[in-house]
Amino acid sequence: MLTVRAPATSANLGSGFDVFGVALGTPADVVRVERAPETTISVTGAGSEYIPEDPEKNTVGAVAKALDAPARIRIDKGVRPSSGLGSSAASAAAAAVALNALYDRGRTREELVPIAAEGEALVSGEAHADNVAPSLLGGFTVVTDDGVTQVDASVPVVVCLPDISVSTRDARGVVPESATMDELVDTVGNAATLAVGMSRNDPDLVGTGMADTVVTPERTKLIDGYDRVREAALEAGATGVTVSGAGPGILAVCHRGDQRAIASAMVDAFDAAGVESRAYQTTVSEGATLYRDGS
Numbered sequence: 654m655l656t657v658r659a660p661a662t663s664a665n666l667g668s669g670f671d672v673f674g675v676a677l678g679t680p681a682d683v684v685r686v687e688r689a690p691e692t693t694i695s696v697t698g699a700g701s702e703y704i705p706e707d708p709e710k711n712t713v714g715a716v717a718k719a720l721d722a723p724a725r726i727r728i729d730k731g732v733r734p735s736s737g738l739g740s741s742a743a744s745a746a747a748a749a750v751a752l753n754a755l756y757d758r759g760r761t762r763e764e765l766v767p768i769a770a771e772g773e774a775l776v777s778g779e780a781h782a783d784n785v786a787p788s789l790l791g792g793f794t795v796v797t798d799d800g801v802t803q804v805d806a807s808v809p810v811v812v813c814l815p816d817i818s819v820s821t822r823d824a825r826g827v828v829p830e831s832a833t834m835d836e837l838v839d840t841v842g843n844a845a846t847l848a849v850g851m852s853r854n855d856p857d858l859v860g861t862g863m864a865d866t867v868v869t870p871e872r873t874k875l876i877d878g879y880d881r882v883r884e885a886a887l888e889a890g891a892t893g894v895t896v897s898g899a900g901p902g903i904l905a906v907c908h909r910g911d912q913r914a915i916a917s918a919m920v921d922a923f924d925a926a927g928v929e930s931r932a933y934q935t936t937v938s939e940g941a942t943l944y945r946d947g948s
């Protein structure tokens with residue numbers, strides 16, 4: 654049996670729609686695999702009641718098919734589905750690493766990115782790889798049609814997850830079809846600032862570079878209490894705040910030591926808006942970890 658822990662991720666980071674992503678220290682999915690004549694899936698943990706065990710409908714089933722690696726697969730969900738924390742991607746990334754090792758397929762982590770993205774195509778309609786890439790590789794990732802670029806980073810973050818669901822498929826439906834030249838220039842400037850900030854582990858540059866006037870404003874309308882929570886996080890010291898992935902999670906970047914105050918301010922602000930939530934105080938972290946035979 655092989656076990657893999659794959660982290661939650663936060664995609665987009667405001668200015669990097671469908672391109673940027675980071676691996677989070679917590680939460681994470683744990684996937685266990687054993688060889689079997691055909692693929693079976695069982696799911697326990699956070700939100701497991703909403704996750705299909707049919708291999709044709711679960712992201713790990715798509716990965717097993719793509720790697721031609723039938724297995725008994727057990728998923729222990731730490732990442733709640735429809736959270737904006739790459740829940741479906743965490744399972745897919747974990748399964749890709751585990752099945753690649755189980756069947757000695759010899760794929761590199763980079764080569765596993767498009768394979769894990771097959772699972773995303775299944776659930777959100779498009780094989781966007783901006784969640785699976787950081788879950789596989791760790792740190793900060795940039796996904797383009799030419800491949801993936803990765804840098805290690807350890808920027809402190811808080812992710813606040815309200816007790817509401819927004820499906821990635823629905824949230825992709827509100828993305829504008831076009832942007833103006835002014836918006837394009839702003840986006841390039843912000844995205845470049847963010848990327849430099851990640852490579853320097855500079856929360857001020859990262860926070861500034863998360864600004865986005867194109868996709869994020871449309872997505873915030875789907876999250877009750879967003880403006881209130883954003884203001885509270887900024888007042889508590891966050892250097893930048895944006896929607897995590899497709900939402901409803903909200904990502905705040907900050908300096909080390911400020912996570913606790915920001916987490917508490919965000920939870921209180923959601924509470925004032927009548928929405929229950931929980932916050933993860935974490936940092937940008939490493940990617941999926943493989944454990945052999947219970948090690």
Ligand SMILES: Nc1ncnc2c1ncn2[C@@H]1O[C@H](COP(=O)(O)OP(=O)(O)O)[C@@H](O)[C@H]1O
Binds near residue numbers: 744
């Ligand atoms: N292994 C899995 N883990 C989580 N969700 C899954 C999995 N397989 C299929 N799904 C489905 O994917 C959807 C959640 O994915 P998505 O909307 O992209 O949210 P998230 O941002 O949390 O990944 C749900 O409909 C869920 O049932």
Ligand SMILES: N[C@@H](CCOP(=O)(O)O)C(=O)O
Binds near residue numbers: 781824825898900
């Ligand atoms: N780029 C995608 C990212 C979706 O992330 P998720 O964590 O919400 O699945 C998008 O913004 O649609």
